[in-house]
Amino acid sequence: MYSWAFSKNAWNTDAPQEWQAALDWLQRHSLPVSELEEPDVLRRGLDALCRKVDGAAAAAKTVNRKRAAVSELFGLAVERGYFAQNPLNGLRWTGPEVTDEVDPDCVPNPAQVARLLAAVKALPGRGPHLYAFFGCMYYAAMRPAEVIHLQISQCRLPTSGWGLLNLKGGVVTAGEEWTDDGAVHEIHSLKRRAAKATRPVPIPPVLVRMLREHIRTFGVAPDGCLFRNAAGNYIDASAYGITWGRAREAALALDEHVFELAKRPYDLRHAGISFWLASGVDPAECARRAGQSIQVLFRYYAKFLAEARNHANRLIVESTQR
Template sequence: MSKLAIGESSLLSADHVRALLEWLQEESSGAVFPFLAAMAGTALSPGEAVSVRVQDVTLPDGEFGEVLVRAGESRRVPVSPDVVGVLRRWIDEAGLEAEDLLFPAERGGALASSEYKRAWRRARQAVLSPDEVQAGLGEQVSSLRDSCLDRWLEAGVPAWGVAEWAGVSESWIALRYPHRFRLEDIEIDWEHLEESLRLPGIPER
């Protein structure tokens, strides 16, 4: 197995993510909660998320939105309606303008990694079981990115689509999440396959 691979047991489940974000919503301040919620729903890396500006997001009420990631080769990533709601409320509460950073620090400038990492550590200790914490589940904030990418694959988004949204190659996706590409989990229509591979001039049995 590739050293890049991450096992299913090492991924935060959807329930884990929801519980962690619920705790952060109640217990953190400033941009920390919307920042981590956005990461959980868009699979942006922390470095990409801190550089997003308000003008880079399209947030239609009650629908899927979009974030323009300008780092590296620019790409557009969907934003789920739940995260759209979080970001719309945050922009309104914080009084942000189009040119402002979407997730500014309380005293201005970009949100510091020490701030959101500290909140993340507290959330893990409060929400996860001692065994899960000891095992290192969700130890890094980037675990939110991994969880989101895995759930996109689980939902049936093609690997090439997940790769495009994530700003990585298809081969990276396959190596990172091998459990999503097991042949035994694929339902093959053998009759259709036989028909599509039939050679011309070969009579049917």
């Protein structure tokens, strides 16, 4: 289904013979489009989104993402004249509750981040090359796609003091079957931003030093990118995920593993934003640097904001007692 039936680029050739039996079976057992207007059929379909292939419950965010994709598909079907209106409109169905808030137990503190980054640098192979990569995710709260796309022209790295990264987009893995030019990767604009939008992010001296050291050691790719794999291609998520897993094994104690501390590289971004908030940085400035709306920041980092408010309240009380 993924490699042929759903891929328009693959329709120029016949499906491989070994797939044909499965495709014929799917065609025989697929429901007529008209039945998708039946509420009970839709509920069964949405209920199926709540399960993984092995029957286990899917994550709530995964269910919501898949439901949104189904709704988008129905919207296209309405546009093409298959339905008068989106069949999901008015359907009484409730998916699993999504917890948007970042769990503080999973977010490493600055000392733990320092241990993890040191462990990355000490790893053989690609560890030293990814040291500054993960540093960008923490000290600049960058998304992985933004770090992969980072180019020397976007960096201001003075010999002392703070620097600046002028972020302009991100690299995502789409697969050669799903791109117009057959490339594996696509360059997208910044998340929820116009095509040519930029986001300047001030970076502390520690990250400036990390990036300057990275450039001295590994150089820059012909297209200006700071981070590439050994073959000269964009860094793959599975590759840096493996490195991160090894660094966790080396740096974290048993109880930290139990709490799934920094389980994903993306938790470095959460750690960076939460550190800004704990340091007293204005939430609006945190949201701007992170490339989020203030509404998203308040929804995801509510517990950290509560701690920042308590700190602010203590400062006010101390000032009134002087």
